[in-house]
Structures are given as structure tokens and as C-alpha cells.
Amino acid sequence: MKKCTVIGGGAMGRQIALNTAIHGYEVVVCESFPAARESLELWKEEYLAGRIAKGRMTQEQVDAVKARFSVTDDLSAACQDCDIVIEAIIEDKQAKSDLLAQVSRLTRPDTIIATNSSFMVSSTFAGVVAHPERLANLHYFMPALVMKLVEVVKGEHTCQETVDKLMAFARETGKTPALVKKEEDGFIVNNILKVIKEEAYRLVNEGVCSLEDLDTAVELGLGHPMGPFKLDDMSGIDVRYSVLKRRLEETGTKSHGYDMISNLYQQGRLGKKIKHGFYDYE
Ligand SMILES: NC(=O)c1ccc[n+]([C@@H]2O[C@H](COP(=O)([O-])OP(=O)(O)OC[C@H]3O[C@@H](n4cnc5c(N)ncnc54)[C@H](O)[C@@H]3O)[C@@H](O)[C@H]2O)c1
The missing domain is CATH 3.40.50.720 (NAD(P)-binding Rossmann-like Domain)
Known part of the structure; x- marks a missing residue:
């Protein structure tokens, strides 16, 4: 090829x-x-x-x-x-x-x-x-x-x-x-990440910690190059929104992060590509 x-x-x-x-x-x-x-x-x-x-x-x-x-x-x-x-x-x-x-x-x-x-x-x-x-x-x-x-x-x-x-x-x-080898929506990495992200959204929603501290904890405690909220900003809030919306429509399962991602999406805060998402990148 x-x-x-x-x-x-x-x-x-x-x-x-x-x-x-x-x-x-x-x-x-x-x-x-x-x-x-x-x-x-x-x-x-x-x-x-x-x-x-x-x-x-x-x-x-x-x-x-x-x-x-x-x-x-x-x-x-x-x-x-x-x-x-x-x-x-x-x-x-x-x-x-x-x-x-x-x-x-x-x-x-x-x-x-x-x-x-x-x-x-x-x-x-x-x-x-x-x-x-x-x-x-x-x-x-x-x-x-x-x-x-x-x-x-x-x-x-x-x-x-x-x-x-x-x-x-x-x-x-x-x-x-x-x-x-076998089809599964989300394949390998996004299925693993789904579990991490759901816990991240839940902990922040329930007021256990701020999203900034959650990212810091995942980066320094688990050695991930970036925490889940920075990752959402990098991937694009619009991409994340379409995934969570589709999951809700097709399975009836509402992500712990649905409301916060949906709010960012409605505000046009689409992530790092436009310098505004969960974080500001000015
Ligand atoms: N962003 C990520 O981290 C990431 C990672 C892996 C896979 N993906 C997947 O890659 C694909 C693209 O994501 P992205 O982040 O580059 O999105 P993007 O929004 O940056 O780019 C989307 C592209 O689609 C084009 N487009 C928009 N509407 C269209 C239409 N109706 N018909 C044809 N083209 C149209 C746009 O012109 C643009 O080129 C998606 O399927 C996404 O899920 C994204």
C-alpha cells in the first residue's frame, strides 16, 4: 500500500x-x-x-x-x-x-x-x-x-x-x-477509560474533590500523563458529548458526566482546540 x-x-x-x-x-x-x-x-x-x-x-x-x-x-x-x-x-x-x-x-x-x-x-x-x-x-x-x-x-x-x-x-x-479480535463498542482503551472517567465525574459531582485536584491525583498517583478532565479537553468536549449522548439514547444509561459535559457543550466550551473547556488555556 x-x-x-x-x-x-x-x-x-x-x-x-x-x-x-x-x-x-x-x-x-x-x-x-x-x-x-x-x-x-x-x-x-x-x-x-x-x-x-x-x-x-x-x-x-x-x-x-x-x-x-x-x-x-x-x-x-x-x-x-x-x-x-x-x-x-x-x-x-x-x-x-x-x-x-x-x-x-x-x-x-x-x-x-x-x-x-x-x-x-x-x-x-x-x-x-x-x-x-x-x-x-x-x-x-x-x-x-x-x-x-x-x-x-x-x-x-x-x-x-x-x-x-x-x-x-x-x-x-x-x-x-x-x-x-471481536467487535466491542469502545474497543480496548476507551472501555478501560470509561470506568476511570465515570469514577472521576462521580467524585467531582458528589463534591469529594475539585476537578483540578482529581486530575492532579490521577497524574501523580497513577502516573497518567494527564487527568481525565484534561484528557476530555484535549479530545474535544464535542466528541465526548456525542459519545455520552449516544450512550444515553441507545442504552438509557446516563453518564455521571453527562450534565457537566452537556453544559460545556451548550456554552461552546469545546476544549483545548478553542482554548476553553473544563480549563482555560489563554
Ligand atoms: N478527538 C479525539 O481525541 C479522538 C480520538 C480518537 C478518535 N477520534 C474520532 O475521530 C473522528 C474525528 O474526530 P476529531 O476529534 O478529529 O473531530 P473534529 O471535530 O476535529 O473534526 C471533524 C471533521 O469532520 C468534518 N465534518 C463535520 N461534519 C461533517 C459531515 N457532515 N460530513 C463530512 N465531514 C464532516 C469536519 O470538517 C472535520 O474535518 C471522530 O470519529 C472521533 O470520535 C477522536
């Missing part, structure tokens, strides 16, 4: 795309919003200039990455003749389903189609993808340029060749894959 298309140039998509280009793939990012395309280009320039300034990349390496990396709003062109498509649009079942149906029509039948959904297993979309044996989850972690883990999730519809190719793709792009 040599050509990769990433759909969605948001917080995750742009980092997945640049990481893949840095590791030698030709990468096209398909992003439909002009403002997002502009911010992606600025971010890419800043990031790569920073790599040179820190001595991590040479000018020649950066030039080669730029030559392999392009951004478009043309889904049809982006899907033409690529080996792997990674979908990284908003965590919305209908939006992902509509998009993957189009991707299925626009790609070669052997193009691998991977979704970076945080929680939804790929069988959710198997009905809209022709040749669903090429469909699986490829789940990255924030920030995707730095975090080593990716989860490869095999659905019943996914063939072994697709799994093997995704495991190899992860390794070739500097990641360590963990194979999830």
Missing part, C-alpha cells in the same frame, strides 16, 4: 494524515469546509517548521513530506486509485454512514476502508459498503502524531487479509497495533 486518503481534516484527521506522509505514503486529505482546509495548511506549515527548528527533520525531508501531502474538497478525486481510506469525520452515525456509502462507490473494490470512530464498530457500516471484507476500525489516539498505539478491530465481515494489511500499515507508519 502506498496511497492513503484521509477524510476529515480536523484534530485527528490532520495528524493521522501528516504522520502517514512522514512515513513515506502519498496522502490526500479530503476536507469539505474551506476554513478547516485553511487552518490545516497553516497547522502543517507550523508543525513542519517546528520539526526543523528542533532538529528532528531536515529541510529536504520536510520538502519531501510536503510533496507527498495534498488537501482537497473533491471526494471523488481523493478516492480514486488509493490503497487505503481512513475516515475521520465527526462521531455521528448517519454522517459516517452517508460518507462511507459514497467512499464505497468511489473506490476500487480492493481499497481498504477504515474508520477512526472512537466507539462505533465497523459492522455499523457494513451494510452500506460493497465488499465489506475490506472494512475495519483503525483507531488512533490523540495526539495521533505522538501516540504509539492504534487499535485494529476485526468485524465478522472483515477478512484476514484486511487485518494483516492494517497491522502492517500501522507498523510502517510508526505505530504499534493492538488487535481487537
